[in-house]
Amino acid sequence: MTETVMECRNLWKIYKDVVAVRDVSLQVREGEIKLIFGPSGSGKSTLLRCLAMLTPPSKGDVFLKGECLTKPGVDLNKARARIGFVFQHIYLFHHLTALGNVELALRHVLKMPKEEARKRAMEALAEVKMEKWANHYPVQLSGGQQQRVGIARALARKPDIILLDEPTSALDPELTGEVIDTLRDLAKKGTTMLIVSHEMPFAREVADEMIFFDAGTIVETGTPEHFFTNPTSERAKKFMMRLIKRTRRE
């Protein structure tokens, strides 16, 4: 059995009067790709941010390769250095070129010497086929190109896992293809990923497991085939119908 890379046990996130994440437990093993989907506002992004310790969970534990990140005294910066995060709205650093964006953490988190950091950053850009754009600023790139740089920035540190929060949903439909292609490449290389996405054909192709998320909690899990042919819960059934209809229209 392969090693568990990321795990959460009985995770809760409660804001003043809203429960965003309700008692969620999940595991992602080495080389596995898990895909979370569900209605908007159901807490998927919050869950991902809790797993990356960008938002502290209210209750429950998060583990990264067996190390508990939720107990006091953990060096969270060190932990975050081992987790890649790709944002829905990308958030590239405006004042840095594509290369600068990818290099930053290599220089200042991994403390690589300049030359080595540059080399590694170029490799990461090549992985997303953006090496030709290394010296362009984010504002000079299309949304799809920006997101590919965002992915390169997340994977340059060679993190244990990459968490992707709806990486294509802020992009124009004609630009999602190039990002999906990039993710497909990563999947082929055996990158461990936890993805929030509604790209169903992509999910069917690469996901080892799909997780249907609604009202802050996991409603149903199963293989893509399970969800595409015979989801058990009413909510998942309805949601899949809607998604499949939408995909056909596109």
Add this chain to the structure above:
Amino acid sequence: MLDALQQFTLILNGVTSTIAISIISFFIGILVGLPLSFLRVYGTRGVQILIDSFEKFFRGVPELVLMLMFYFGIGLYFPFPFKNAFFTVNFVLGLRSAANQSQIFRGAIRGIGDEQMVAAISLGLSKVQSVLYVMLPQVIVYSTPGLGSEYALLVKDSAYSFVIGVIDIMAYTDWVRKATLDTVTPYLIAAFLYILLTFPIATWLDKWGSMKKRQLGLERK
């Protein structure tokens, strides 16, 4: 009787002081204002209240009152350093500018958005590193147009400093007026010199900053 050119050459002697005060207090403003703005945004409630009070005091009290207060009032108990007029002028204008600039920078931090900070944190950078490598460079670009008018304000406010004995453009202007009893030309000369010292730099900062902001796509959407 001095002709206009002679008056001009005399008053020109004050330019060095005026420029020195404008530049020194401007940089005190940046050096104090930048940390204040970040502490105001990311600091604890107590720190925020402290900074707010500092800003209210230096922005609320007229600079003339501040200068007289520090030079004569506080200078009575602390002759060093406040009995040095040049020091006190830079101290007062510098901190007043820090209070203004802190607000300019804070607007920039808000405008750039919290997401840049979150993205930096997500890479494993510490909070201080994120501020240093991600927020600070953007805040400076974002604020530059606003800093232009802040600089112009300092050049103009430096004119108050002659009341506590700094020998600047205004001090020379006053002497020339007294010596010649000409109440028109010296002021026209002073006005001309102040415009010359404010507009080119203020306009350049504004133009450069706006261009850079556009280039980086930093404009508020």
